[in-house]
Amino acid sequence: MSARYLQEEHHIFRSALRKFLKKEAYPFYDQWEEDRIIPRSFWTKMGNSGFLCPWVDEQFGGLNADFGYSVVLLEELERVGSSLVGVGLHNDIVTPYLAEYGNEEQKNRWLPGCISGDSITAIAMTEPSAGSDLAGIKMTAVRDGNDYILNGEKTFITNGIHADIIVVVCKTDPKAIPAHKGISLIVVERDTSGFTRGKKLNKIGLHSQDTAELIFEDARVPASNLLGEEGKGFYYLMQQLQQERLIVAIEAITAAEEMLNQTIEYVKNRNAFGKKISDFQTVQFRIAEMATEVELGRTFLDDLIMEHMEHKHIVKQVSMAKYWTTEMARKIATECMQLHGGYGYMEEYEIARRYRDIPVASIYAGTNEIMKSIIAKELGL
Structure with missing residues (x-):
């Protein structure tokens, strides 16, 4: 029995996606698990075939598709294997932050790459000493002229090795009371000075999904990379x-x-x-x-x-x-x-x-x- 939110066009999309995955994912998945990473080439193939962020507005290269398409993608990727969870995170967890809270300049700069697969995204919330308690994060972002200076560490970051665009949860006002009012979201790009990746974490499962530590030591990020308003991150x-x-x-x-x-x-x-x-x-x-x-x-x-x-x-x-x-x-x-x-x-x-x-x-x-x-x-x- 088909779900009520699925129409004929969703089924056509699923059929095309299954054909794509049968050719580009299923034959290689065991090797990816052994290699402990999914190659970037798979991401660009997904993008070229229209399977990344189809919900994004057409003006940025998307299809303006409804959430039903996202459900189809999530289901079919999971059927291949759970290590493809990073694609779902990119499609429907991280990129929505850019689309929802980014200004026009930011959206024009970042969204096309998210759709093509040239830019892989991650969101950095968890720290070595702060998980579910987001208000307890220690990562700071101090304003310095036209930049923010970021210091701190993040861990368990999905897509952490491949990520080109990372939405970093940090404190722009460490003295805020209550603490969550001092949290902001700042986008850090791959080549940012002072930003390095730690080791790729060795997990019990999800072997080919890249999970990493991220380290920020006086990382200088343009203030224009602030996502939305300062202090509204939480x-x-x-x-x-x-x-x-x-x-x-x-x-x-x-x-x-x-x-x-x-x-x-x-x-x-x-x-x-x-x-x-x-x-x-x-x-x-x-x-x-x-x-x-x-x-x-x-x-x-x-x-x-x-x-x-x-x-x-x-x-x-x-x-x-x-x-x-x-x-x-x-x-x-x-x-x-x-x-x-x-x-x-x-x-x-x-x-x-x-x-x-x-x-x-x-x-x-x-x-x-x-x-x-x-x-x-x-x-x-």
Whole structure:
């Protein structure tokens, strides 16, 4: 059953994207995982084919497409593998900051490269001593004439190695009370003096997704790279987090669907004690339970996508979806690996990779503990 927000043109777009990924991603994904990075050439191929930031306005080179196209992209990229999460972040998390809060000069300077794939984006929030507590960041940006001088470190930055354009969350007023009122967003470009990348981080999963430390030592950035107004950074972040968390839920439910489908195929073809594993009632019940949870999650999520496209305020529901779908997907991964038996622990079976990749979804974009706190607050507790 097709979601209500998908029209014929979305299905045509999905068909074209699948053909592209079948040629340009699926055959190479295992090598990317081994190399621990996705080549930049893939990004430019995505851009040349119209699969980067299709929602951007036509005057900057985009297609002015609705969020339904973004959903199609997120789903199909996740079906290839979770390490393509960086493309979704570029398309629908970072670039929206540039489009929403950038002035005309900034948008003309940055958006065309985001669409072509010549410019890869990242957003630098997390620091070694500040994660979910954004107001606790230490990174500073001090005004010096026509420039800002940035000092501090960021860590766990998705696309950190490849990034050409980085939206950096920093404090332009460290003495502000409350602290979040001193936060601003400043765009740092690849060749900025005083900006260096630390090591590419070695993660349990998402092996080909480049995650890095970023270091700023008296990094001099033009004041014209301030995104929006000084001191409004925290407000901008809060405005965009609804979509960011919805994206994580979309990726999680898609991963759960993929794991379930692979496991159904496995148990239908694997024999034990003279019959197919799928003939055992206990296996059938476990599959039925997982299929029910996945279907419930998908139905809830499709409704939220519709409401998001209608620009409704659904912070509570999106927090519920992000928390519940990521926990559910993690449970599905464990169940599916178990049903694969010893083969599930072998690298040749995709479930092993999925088992490694899915846990971080309950951590990034705000931990699930933070999601529960938001839900509680929205319930008036």
